[in-house]
Amino acid sequence: MSEIIRARDLVKRYGPFTAVDSITFAVRTGECFGFLGPNGAGKTTTIRMISCVSPVTSGELTVDGMDVSREPRAIKSILGVVPQDNNLDPDLSVRQNLRVYGRYFDLPAALVRERIEEALELFQLTDRGEDRIASLSGGMQRRLTVARGLINSPKIMVLDEPTTGLDPQARHLVWQKLRYLRSQGVTMLLTTHYMDEAAHLCDRIVIIHQGSIIAEGTAPELVERYAGQQVVELHTVDEERAPVLAKLSAIEGVDVEEVEDIVYVYVRGGDGFDPAALNLGSMKVVYRPANLEDVFLRLTGRGLQE
């Protein structure tokens, strides 16, 4: 599979602050590639460099074989950008929003009209076509923003936190449409801090933290590598903790992490660990499969990222 976006030693500095610190990655044609990271990790900055709206400080960045600093217009004409905040034109109707946006790409009016109806149909907005933006719910505005990004039939969709702030129904509807687009061969690049979103949509994920890529792989690979198969959460009270930790330290194939009142036991290799052997008594125990959130928190720390 060919690589459609390539970044090598990509750096973005704002004065003394380094927002993106020499990252290297490649996005393959037709895949959904996710940037996962806490707020301020450098996800949006990276996306903005790819979208040719933020100049690269140093390193190489090419999109579909073109250098972002040399051919921004050609690159932007094959991207469908869905920004973090909806920036629809509030004074225009739904259809007018799409028509005006299509004009920015210098597309023939007839073609734009056709695509508008397709996009409205796909995102279930056809009967809202003449409505003002203000009368749409948050979920509808989000769908319209994604639909707008499709108006130029982009090779690559660039989605910055596509479902932040949506209720579960609206999220699932957006996911469903994004899966459909991927099945149509559209390459997708998305940022998110929702683990389920990354696990659900992305073929490959990089975890980005403080401007650097700290892990890369598919969701199951990352879970296997950084969290193991199972997690046991022990909700301990103070006096119980020391004996439990002592017992755990004697067991092979588990990683232990203490966070406030919970002891997390990350279990590798399936059956090597039996919580019953710890004599946990009345302690509350949660036994569950490891997931991407475990990976994320282990790698980026549990402190608030502000």
Add this chain to the structure above:
Amino acid sequence: MTAIGLPRREFWRRPDVSLRALRVWQRNRDVYLRLWKSELIWPLIEPLVTLTALGVGLGGLVALDSGQSYIEFIAPGLLAVWPMWAAAGECGWGSFFRMENQRTFDAIVATPVSIEDVITGEILWGMTRALVSTVYILIVITAWGLVDSPLALLVLPLAILPGIMFASISLSYTSFAWSISSLNYFFAVFITPMFWLGGVFFPIDRLPDWAERASWFIPATHAVEVYRGLTSGNVEWSHLGDIAWMAVVAVVFYVVAVYSMRRRLVK
């Protein structure tokens, strides 16, 4: 303010302006046509009120040295300064609102339209608002019988120049504005004094010598001068100087607007 985000080579990069600027103009036009009922009332009513209050009302008490009636004297001036308000308002409050509140510029630059196209389109739109206002006021003062020469028709193509000039000056200021209310400085200190003191309501030669000389630096006075000549049929060579002056200032502030807006927006 944001200069730290922009390396020097990026600041000096050659502006990338294309015909796609017209797409930005079209976007503003579409919004205007959708809102015209509320947008139009102010520029429609205010000139009529002012002409009545100052021209007819106050004018009855005024005798000019030239023997011209007062309303005839102020009419060509208003033809210059109302469009100034239209262009400055559009590229002041209008552009700031689109840029900061609606994030319209962000949406546009994600497409093959460059930031320089956006800036150019905004200025062209500000100029268009000035032109619409010019046409309207020209019709009003002609109907009022305040225009003496068919040369007044030349005001229409000429109005493009002060339109671009005022739009560019205004957008240059907007590029430094930190909030929408900080635009008040620009309108209170620059636009309003030009409106009242720019030679529209009284002959500049009534001012003290130093103020008369200083008025040469005021953009509005040059438009007022030329329009007075055209509507009365008294065209002079010095008017070419006024036109050249406005052309130079328009170009200078267009360049300032492009570089300063880019400094602000490209991070």
